[in-house]
Amino acid sequence: MKLKICLCPGDGIGVEVTREAVRVLEHVVRKFGHDLETSEALLGGIAIHETGTPFPEDTRVKATAADATLMGAVGLPEFDNWPPEKRPERGLLGIRNALGVYANLRPVRSYKALLDKSPLKNDRIDGTDMVIVRELLGGLYYGTPRGITGSGPEQRGTNTMTYTRAEIERVTRMSFELARGRRKKVTSVDKSNVLEVSQLWRMVVTDVATGYPDIELDHLLVDNCAMQLVLNPKRFDVVLMENTFGDILSDEGAVLAGSIGMLPSASIGDKLPSGAWVGLYEPVHGSAPDIAGQNKANPLGAIGSVAAMLEYSFGLKDEAAAVNRAMEDVLNSGRVSADLGGTASTSDVGTSVLEAI
Ligand code: IPM
Numbered sequence: 001m002k003l004k005i006c007l008c009p010g011d012g013i014g015v016e017v018t019r020e021a022v023r024v025l026e027h028v029v030r031k032f033g034h035d036l037e038t039s040e041a042l043l044g045g046i047a048i049h050e051t052g053t054p055f056p057e058d059t060r061v062k063a064t065a066a067d068a069t070l071m072g073a074v075g076l077p078e079f080d081n082w083p084p085e086k087r088p089e090r091g092l093l094g095i096r097n098a099l100g101v102y103a104n105l106r107p108v109r110s111y112k113a114l115l116d117k118s119p120l121k122n123d124r125i126d127g128t129d130m131v132i133v134r135e136l137l138g139g140l141y142y143g144t145p146r147g148i149t150g151s152g153p154e155q156r157g158t159n160t161m162t163y164t165r166a167e168i169e170r171v172t173r174m175s176f177e178l179a180r181g182r183r184k185k186v187t188s189v190d191k192s193n194v195l196e197v198s199q200l201w202r203m204v205v206t207d208v209a210t211g212y213p214d215i216e217l218d219h220l221l222v223d224n225c226a227m228q229l230v231l232n233p234k235r236f237d238v239v240l241m242e243n244t245f246g247d248i249l250s251d252e253g254a255v256l257a258g259s260i261g262m263l264p265s266a267s268i269g270d271k272l273p274s275g276a277w278v279g280l281y282e283p284v285h286g287s288a289p290d291i292a293g294q295n296k297a298n299p300l301g302a303i304g305s306v307a308a309m310l311e312y313s314f315g316l317k318d319e320a321a322a323v324n325r326a327m328e329d330v331l332n333s334g335r336v337s338a339d340l341g342g343t344a345s346t347s348d349v350g351t352s353v354l355e356a357i
Pocket residue numbers: 074075089092093247284
C-alpha cells in the first residue's frame with residue numbers, strides 16, 4: 001500500500017516526539033513492504049514565526065493532498081497573551097476544520113507496567129479500556145456569535161455552544177460503528193438537565209441508536225461522568241461527547257493511563273477516493289515548553305498515534321498491532337522516559353520501540 005503522509009511537527013516537544021514517530025513509521029513501512037511518501041509543513045508557533053500565520057496556505061495544500069497528517073504539538077509561551085485568533089492553537093483548529101475531521105478518537109487504557117504511576121488505586125484502573133469520541137468541529141470552539149464587546153462593567157465575552165442534527169448524527173454513527181468492533185457499548189455524555197444544545201444531542205443520539213440494536217446505549221451527565229471516570233473507569237467502552245466536554249474529560253482520562261505522554265489521538269473525517277479515511281493524528285499532550293529541546297519527552301503518545309493512523313486511516317491492523325505490542329514491550333522493559341519514572345531519552349525510547357518491532 002502507498003501511504004501519503006503530511007508531517008506537522010509543530011512546536012516544543014512536538015518536534016522531538018514526531019521525529020521518533022516517523023522513525024517507527026518508516027520502519028513499519030519497510031518491514032511490511034509498503035511505500036511511504038512524506039511532505040513536511042509548518043503549523044502553530046513556528047508557522048507564525050516563519051509565515052506570520054499559524055495555519056499557512058502551503059500547509060493546507062499539503063495536508064489536504066495527503067491521505068493522513070501526523071502532528072506533534074502546537075503552542076509557545078511567547079504567544080500566551082495574544083488574542084485567540086492569532087495564537088498557535090488557532091492553527092490546530094484551522095487544520096482540523098480544513099480536513100473536516102469531525103470525530104476525535106482518544107483511546108484511554110491502563111498499562112500493567114504503569115499501574116503504580118497513576119495516583120488512583122491499582123484495582124480501580126487495572127483493565128480500563130475505553131475510547132473517548134470527542135466531536136471536533138462544533139460547539140464552543142467554532143460557534144458564533146463569539147468575541148469580546150463593549151467596555152467597562154458592561155464589557156462582555158461571548159461564545160456559543162451550538163450543534164446541528166447533522167453534526168451530531170455523523171459523530172454518533174462513527175461511535176456506534178466503533179463500538180461494534182469493541183465491547184458494544186456507547187455512553188453519551190451531555191448536560192441535558194440544563195442546556196438545550198444537550199437536549200438536542202441526547203435526542204439525536206437516541207434516534208441514531210435505533211439503527212444499532214446490537215449496541216447498548218446509556219446517557220450520563222457530564223459532571224457525573226467526570227466522577228465516574230475515576231470511580232469506575234472500567235464501566236466505559238465508547239464514550240461520546242461534544243467538543244469542550246471531550247477536551248476536558250480526555251485530560252482526566254490521562255490520569256488513568258499513568259501519564260498524558262502516553263495518550264495518542266486520531267481525528268477522522270470522511271472516506272477518500274483512495275479508500276483511506278481522512279485523518280489527523282496527534283498525541284493528546286501539548287508542546288511542553290519547559291522540557292522542549294532536551295530529548296526528555298515521552299514519544300509514546302506520538303508513536304501510538306502512528307499505530308492509530310495505520311489502523312484507522314489505512315486499515316492496516318497487523319501493522320498497528322505490531323506497534324502497539326512493541327510499545328507494551330518497552331513499557332514492560334522499563335526503558336521509559338522521566339514522566340514514567342525512567343531515565344531513557346526521547347530517542348532511546350524510539351530506538352527501543354524499533355528494536356521491539
Ligand atoms: C487538545 C488541545 C487543543 C484543544 C488546544 C491546543 C487547542 O487542548 O487537543 O485537547 O483544545 O482542542
